[in-house]
Amino acid sequence: MQQLSWLPTHADLSGAIGQAKRIEDPLQRLHEAAKLAAHQRDFTLTARLDKLATAGIEQNATAARLTPLRVALLSSHTVDHLLPAIRVAGLQRRLALSLHVAPYGMYRQALLADDPALNAFAPQLVVLALDAHDAPLQLPLQAGQAEVDAAVAERVEELRLLWRRARERYAAQVVQQTLVPVVPPLFGSYEALVPASPRAVIERLNAAIRAAAREDGVLLLDLAWHAAAYGDGLGEPVRWHQAKQLVSPALAPLYGEQLARIAAATAGLSRKCLVLDLDNTLWGGVIGDDGIDGIQLGQGSPSGEAFLAFQHYAAQLARRGVILTVCSKNDLHIAEAAFAHPEMALKRSDIAAFVANWEDKAGNLRRIAGMLDIGLDSLVFVDDNPAERDIVRRELPEVAVPELPADVADYPARIAAAGYFEAVSFTSDDAERGRSYALNVERKAALNQATDMEGYLRGLQMVLRVSCIGAAELARATQLINKTNQFNLTTRRYTEAEVERMASDPQTIALALRLEDKFGDNGLISVVLARPDTAIEADELLIDSWLMSCRVLGREVEMAVLEVLADAAAAAGWGALVGEYRPTERNGMVAEHYPRLGFEQCPAPANAIADASFWRYELASRAPINHHIQVQA
Amino acid sequence: MNEKEILQALTQVFQDVFDDDDIVLTSETTADDIDGWDSQTHVLLIVAAEQRFGIKFRTAELESLKNVGHFAQLIQTKLGGR
Missing domain, CATH: 3.40.50.1000 (HAD superfamily/HAD-like)
Incomplete structure (x- = not known):
């Protein structure tokens, strides 16, 4: 089976890489590398593209409109030969990946002991790349199902402890690799009927890992499935004996793809x-x-x-x-x-x-x-x-x-x-999305027909449903935080663990907003996170994040949201709201968001980033806000 | 392929793996002569050569590949008359 079969072939990729090496300007070289990466490439060409791109990628990430992401690989096998392919696949998905590899086989120590190198790296994504050679379950072949299940449960508990550590210490999203069955079957087709046969145990373990991951909000790099699709698996015994490589260097581009697309999905870069x-x-x-x-x-x-x-x-x-x-x-x-x-x-x-x-x-x-x-x-x-x-x-x-x-x-x-549509969650809103976009095209048509804007908005019969972010809203709210680029004031990205942590802080106002209208339910369309910050006054609340799906643009939703936020903040005893705008390539549409809503520009606090502007909204003297939306708490 | 053609093709493999067009191989070249030829890149060289020549090296043969002359000889044997 051919890897990267969906990418077009380049007539002379090797020659083109040679040419691109001579480009002096690192930003231009990075652009060229990204362009070339979108072609079929074997592992040596991929490694050469990596070299072409990595020099200067960190300084040029913003200019090249790449999203930086720090990924720690904690593995029980050699992964160094896979790193170039991971970075190149990331580049192709608009990610500037920084990779940190814990010493081979030291994944437990890295998380359980305080690993200074990992602490300094502060991973946003922790990948536990484990394999079936590692910590095999010691079971006699004649062990029964109950014994197997007990051993499997114990191993999964150990993994869950590691997952918890990664979340607690770094608020990182965890990605768990499933175990590729590396040993050939002992019994042939009878294998699965023997509970403690090597293949049956691995299958059981993978099933338990998947179930635990679903419960714990951990993502899967389901290498067991990908290996099955490749017949002989992803590696070769000789490479294991020679270098403890689970995945053959020849298939590095495929592995890089699989990991990078998950990383891209967590950063909201999947296609829609x-x-x-x-x-x-x-x-x-x-x-x-x-x-x-x-x-x-x-x-x-x-x-x-x-x-x-x-x-x-x-x-x-x-x-x-x-x-x-x-x-x-x-x-x-x-x-x-x-x-x-x-x-x-x-x-x-x-x-x-x-x-x-x-x-x-x-x-x-x-x-x-x-x-x-x-x-x-x-x-x-x-x-x-x-x-x-x-x-x-x-x-x-x-x-x-x-x-x-x-x-x-x-x-x-x-x-x-x-893998264009790699997901990090699946919510009931997803199932309704297509219909919701179709309705939106209808709404736009209705707007074109309506003679006055007011009449149109009134006619929509909009209802905004307000809730504090809780278990029910967590997945979709995190999804929105990570994939909204245009109507997003600060474009801060958070993992589910981070959102959960913020939402449970009594000082923080974490709102999830749904909008319904006469055409139907638009789903959860806006998120606001507001929290105190030591850099501003003690009675001021910083609007850390304010974002909204573009599906409901131009319908005064932001005005209704401000009303909700202001009321909640005033009720909690805050004196003022402080809004921050961080310009990006994509969020120009909200450059005037705060002044439009009546905020007044104020000096940036000491810890602010260079381009950010800050806006203040006095709560005591606020005027009533006019909009056409009925608000329901 | 004769010895010269194999050395030429192998040079291309080395140039690609090390991303360095200036590498020149002779049958006496060893790991000490090339910057970055360590145990990690050694594996990459082997796999790249396997792909280039359409052959497989056996586990027992890996030890003997530390010098370009042996590398080329072994490839020639495996290619037979091809």
Whole structure:
């Protein structure tokens, strides 16, 4: 099986890397490295790209619009040969990864004893990269299931202690690697019927690790699954005997991908939207020529079933929160009418934005991003036509464009392998997301028809539901904190553990806000974290984070939120709110947020970062705030 | 492939792994002659050579690969007449 199969090939990547080495300016070199990294590459080319990028990556991360992230790898096998591939895969996902590797085999000591090197590094992500050679459960082959389960439970408890340490000490998100079964079976297919057989024990252990991870908010690097997909596993016995490598250097690019996509997901950098071509992508044939009765779709022909299977996969992605859109060269009414085909698995209502015309696809992709208020870097463009893919890659490098196999039967596996939509949580809001975006496009249409803004807002019958962040809101609130880039005043990112810690502090006001309107529930759309800070006055409350989903932009939600926050702060005895704005490449839309809400600029406190501005809102003298939203606590 | 062609191809492998186009190999070159040729990069060299020549080194052969001459010889044997 080919690794990185979704990336296009470069005619001469080695030569291009050689050329790029001569670029003097480190920022330009970094850009070039990121561009080249988006191609198929073996482990030596990947390591060369890493060298090309890493010189100067820390100084240039902000200028290159990369998110810095510190990742500690605590492992029971050698991982040094995997580091370049992890960094390059991170770069391709807009991360500037700093990696810290604890001495080989010392993962327990690193967390249980006070490891000064790890303390100094202050990891945001702790990866426990363990393997089946490490601490094997000492069980006689004839041991019964109860004995196996007891030993498994004990081992998992030990892991949970390590997870807790990582969270308590560093407020880090923990990623646990599952155990690759490295020994061949003793019994053949009978193996699983012997409770203490090596494979059965590893399976049991992995199942217990997964269950505990789900309970403890730990993420999985499910290497056991990836190894199964690679037949012989990810490594070779000779590499283990020679260098204690669990993963062969040859598969470093694949490992790097798997880890970097989880890291990117924790930083809110996963993609959000699948943009689908129609003719020969969702069905066989050309709807404009062949007509609704002539296209291949559905039961009866192998080809029709393959297109149907791909539609089913897309529909399933929508159920888990991926937004589906269409971008097709077609007449709109003909393209839309095709969705009346009786075998169609995707319904017109599954498509949040439907763009069919004869204009170029790059422009149409921009339009789709605009209609949904999401960035181009949230889009994945799926088109069977290599020429269209090529043009979009060139015109819009931010858009992910997977190379597709010749056969549509292999499309679902290819999209899955590319890992564009890696998740760090799954909430009921995710399941509703596609519909919510579709409703938003309708709302926008309603706004275009409404003659006055006030009438439009009143007509929406909006209700803002306010709650303090608790167990029920924690996952979605953390998700929003980490993926909101535009309406985000400070772009501070927090792990679930950190949010939980803040929310449970009685001095802190941690609000989660949901918005409903006559079209439906928008879900949890805004988060505010306000806390005291030693750098400001004792009666002032610092608005540490204020962010909102762009889905509810322009609807006076921020005014209603200020009212809620001000009332809560006043009731708790605070004298004033202090708002902070930290400009980034993405959050220009909230540069005037505080002055618009009536805050007055005040001097920056001593510990402020360079570009930040600060704004004060006196609570005692505040005026009533006008908006069209009914607030429910 | 003859000895010269193998040495040439092996030089390319070394240049890629060390990301250094100035590396020149002779059959006498050893780990002491090349900066950064340690036990870690040794594994990378072996795997890169396996990929380049489409061969596999046996565990027992790994010890003998510390000098380029042996490396090339072993590759030639494995390639047979190819």
